[in-house]
Amino acid sequence: MSDAGLAQAQEKMQRAGVDPVAIEVFSHYYRQLEEGATGLIPESSIEPLLDVPQLADVEISDADAAAALDKTVVIKLNGGLGTSMGMDRAKSLLPVRDGKTFLDLIVQQVRSAREATGARLPLLFMNSFRTQADTLAALEPYPDLPVEGLPLDFLQSKEPKLLASDLTPAEWPADPELEWCPPGHGDLYPSLLASGVLDALLEHGFRYASVSNSDNLGAGPNGTIAGWFAASGAPYAAEVCTRTANDRKGGHLAIRRSDGQLILRDTAQTPAEDMHHFTDEHTHPYFHTNNLWFDLQVLADVLRERNGVLGLPLIKNVKTVDPSDSSSPEVIQIETAMGTAVEVFPGATAIAVGRERFLPVKTTNELLLLRSDVYDLGEDGRLVQAADIPAVDLDSRFFKRIGDFEARFADGVPSLREATSFSVAGDWTFGTGVRAVGEVTLDETGTPDRVADGTVLGG
Template sequence: MAAATAQVTEQLGKMTLVSEESMKQKNAAAPANAQMSDMELNGFMQLYERFVRSKGEKKAQLDWAKIQSPDDNMLKPYAELPSPSPEEEAALLNKLVVCKLNGGLGTSMGCKGPKSIIDVRSNATFLDLIVQQIETLNKENSGVDVPLVLMNSFNTADDTDKIIRKYKDAQVNVLTFNQSRYPRILTETLEPLPWTHSDYDAEDWYPPGHGDVYAALMNSGIVDKMLAEGKEYIFVSNVDNLGAVVDTKILKMMADCNSEYCMELTDKTRADIKGGTLINYEGKSSLLEVAQVPKEYVGEFKSIKKFKVFNTNNIWMSLSAIKRIMEKGMELDIIENGKEARGQKVIQLETAIGAGISYFSNACGANVPRSRFLPVKTTSDLLLIQSNLYTLNKGTLVMNPERMFSSTPAITLGPEFKKVAGYNARFGSIPDVIELDHLTVSGNVSFGKKVSLRGTVIIVCQEGSSIMIPDGAILENKVVTGSLAIMDH
């Protein structure tokens, strides 16, 4: 045992451990654009020191035998939640704040600036639709004033502040705050990347995950401001999840049950096998992520038989509970994210909002319909959102009643469609997908106007060739390969 301890001590000694004092000195000596605020520095040091300590400790594993599926009290079936009366609804809405996680860029889809300003439907952006949704709540409920709060990152803050000026006449109070900016860490030496060179670049920094929302909300003063205005609840969700609309049934359930935290989960499909799930662990609600699962149980975790739901990242919380917990201190599980920057291997220390569930009293989950989880991560998702599968009503997407199934089609578009510009160029108009079950497209494929896709459609174009689906074509349960233009209707 002593030998093992000495070995760990020696390993830690080889690391370039950055003390708090040396961090402060380096921060003070760094160029102005490579400095952190005191709050950022303190937050980073807490995360960094926990990370370093964990290197010398044996990681505690969950006792798999103690993991239980949540019962109906811990995971509430959405269909059984009662709706509030009109009077209750207005009172609940007046206690609500809506927060959207707006730190991501649209670079993965070939767009510049915040992802939230990508046109997604009828020349409206994510932000346009969200503002429409909340403005509708404020207009249709007398005396109601639901504010919209955007958590930006250093990547999106400046652009977002310019963009939201267009909403100055909307009946929505739009507020913004920034999440932290932390330095990437060199894997080999554990030195913060910005201070190893003089030519600072934005690539040296990263926003430390959506778990930072707790500290960022507190540090920004938003929590105290909203509590002073009589707000009691905050609904947090990803800005690119167009299904994450305000739902007063969930809000009423929280008020009735005196719950401080509610996580929305939806039924898992084979495409969602890696999503975190709600468990009962030693009598408390906890989030189980695949990274926490012992290797021998990973297959069981991914199975849709035992763990039937996954986290949508739609989170409802008590503002006063956030204040109480953050004043005492919150330590979320660290996600060690390996990356490359400046040609070197680096580490990003991140946290997730769902990991905070165990800190809240009477925390629970709600098993919600899939319609509340409509993220747009790729152009494959964008095709669904833009299609006739949905209609748009006051900023909210509504499933077309002509669709015979509640499930959405599985769509996989090849790399030629990855960027929005290329995607737009390959569709004369968005196809009719009301009767589509599955679509796979690979290679140099283009679609004409008013194309209908039904059942399972697979289109694979050989390298160096092209396939053009002409105007008005109807493809039903077809596999198309080679190089051709389809002429039958």
């Protein structure tokens, strides 16, 4: 390995028009990678986070909540294409309820909060090159959405995949687009700076940011959290939830033994020999929701002091250059997670929120729940849990891809309000008015089968 690989990568990024700030950030992590950094956080180096303020105990006046929201910008991470569900466009364009997409409901939540509080509350999307055009087109029916002087989106960066053999940029003539990858959502911070959006927000009097994934409809504007964060004086805060046995994959916050700093440890940062600690919900009782808050002025000061390099922990992601071809060359993707910024800011804190703030959709199992009557859709665009959440397990061979899922539920999803579990094995299609009661299991029959209209399953 030598400086040649870095020089080639830098040149490739320059030719592609990547912003100089992003190139500097990439170069920072390239040098770490070359030096053998793994980004691993051993259990012996941390202590569990046990004492966390509870949102349920927070009392904020309506006036203070509205004032804090008026200084807050809502940022949604919207660069993902939903490829794990067979999509080739932004996941936020997927219909959720009553023909409304994630995007529609996010807009509805923000507009309702504006109307209720009088807050300006701008909405910003961090798009990728592949999600920007479709997203902006979908927002055109909302002419009242933009806040004067601010855009509706900004672009995250891109970087070259590196051959694992020598850390030179990968070449893949069959599909040159596969030579590039996003730098992870930790790119949020330098992209805010490089796009000019961070300065624009400060110039227009905004001080706080509330950030979450666009597929998490639970993370709507919240005046109580905004008021709590503003009053805390903290530079940064993460929302966490109490873990259960079903939350063993999610990252968690911990306290670094060496200096008492709050940090985030994710799966990719955990040594194999420590995974039993990582997955133990009793050892680490809170998981990180990827909903976070930060002080825009503090972020701007730190980024300028560090020339745009926030210094988030490296995540070394090893894949193949063509994810669908395991025989294609092995590559390294240099990534960072936005939640790891918790360790950059002394005085960073966390708040424990209820499950209603965490409704991510990573698979069609979760999508089925959101479309079902387990949740009611409010006029403010929020999904309100109306029944106990059943365990859902759809056969991935027939339901994983969104096209297959839609075809099998073309007449609507079953009622799950009375169900405790809903498991489907095999190729089943569902008629209209189907109701699931108690524990429901549909076994594979060996041939495509159909649940007739009005059928009551289980019970």
